[in-house]
Amino acid sequence: MSQNLPATVTSSTFRSASSLKRSTSGLKIAALSMAAVTLAATAVLWQPTSVAAQAAPAANTPEFYTQRVLPIFKDNCYHCHGGMFHRGGLSMSSREGMMKGGHDGAVIVPGNAEQSLLIKLIRHEGPVDDPMPMPPKHKLSDDEIAIVTQWVQAGAVMPASQPSE
Numbered sequence: 716m717s718q719n720l721p722a723t724v725t726s727s728t729f730r731s732a733s734s735l736k737r738s739t740s741g742l743k744i745a746a747l748s749m750a751a752v753t754l755a756a757t758a759v760l761w762q763p764t765s766v767a768a769q770a771a772p773a774a775n776t777p778e779f780y781t782q783r784v785l786p787i788f789k790d791n792c793y794h795c796h797g798g799m800f801h802r803g804g805l806s807m808s809s810r811e812g813m814m815k816g817g818h819d820g821a822v823i824v825p826g827n828a829e830q831s832l833l834i835k836l837i838r839h840e841g842p843v844d845d846p847m848p849m850p851p852k853h854k855l856s857d858d859e860i861a862i863v864t865q866w867v868q869a870g871a872v873m874p875a876s877q878p879s880e
């Protein structure tokens with residue numbers, strides 16, 4: 716995207732007077748995109764510092780699972796999919812159970828959130844013929860859905876056993 720920017724600016728700049736209005740808005744958009752790119756670059760550069768400052772675990776570490784994902788699952792899923800409960804054939808309280816999935820097979824495709832049944836179900840975007848929204852009675856917050864999605868996308872890393880379980 717950043718590579719296209721100079722081209723956009725140049726072509727807008729040399730456009731004829733009759734399309735001045737359009738080229739002005741084009742320039743504005745180009746300027747906005749540049750601001751966005753700068754912001755994004757700043758965010759990327761900034762990340763190592765803020766991560767170190769808050770000691771926030773990266774999404775591909777078991778700590779991310781234990782600190783960010785597990786509390787969501789415990790509060791919203793474990794009473795049906797944890798410990799002795801495995802509704803739908805799915806037991807979420809061990810890595811083995813999570814990766815085995817449920818009656819319909821795997822529910823997580825590590826590294827591919829979009830292909831993961833579990834993600835579709837917590838977004839309440841399950842198969843039309845069998846939607847199974849999870850949890851069945853409410854919906855996780857957007858933040859919670861984002862955390863679980865980030866975790867799956869980063870490889871669904873979790874400890875083999877959970878000390879708290």
Ligand code: HEC
Nearest residue numbers: 791792795802803805817818819820822833847849850851
């Ligand atoms: C009130 C009980 C209950 C809660 C809470 C619950 N589930 Fe379920 N879950 C079920 C039942 C029952 C099924 C089987 C539904 C069916 O087959 O139609 C199921 C099925 C699933 C499946 C599909 C398994 C398969 O192979 O078909 C996934 C994935 C799933 N749940 C994930 C979750 C997640 C993630 C949470 C928490 C965010 C959650 N569930 C919370 C009862 C629950």
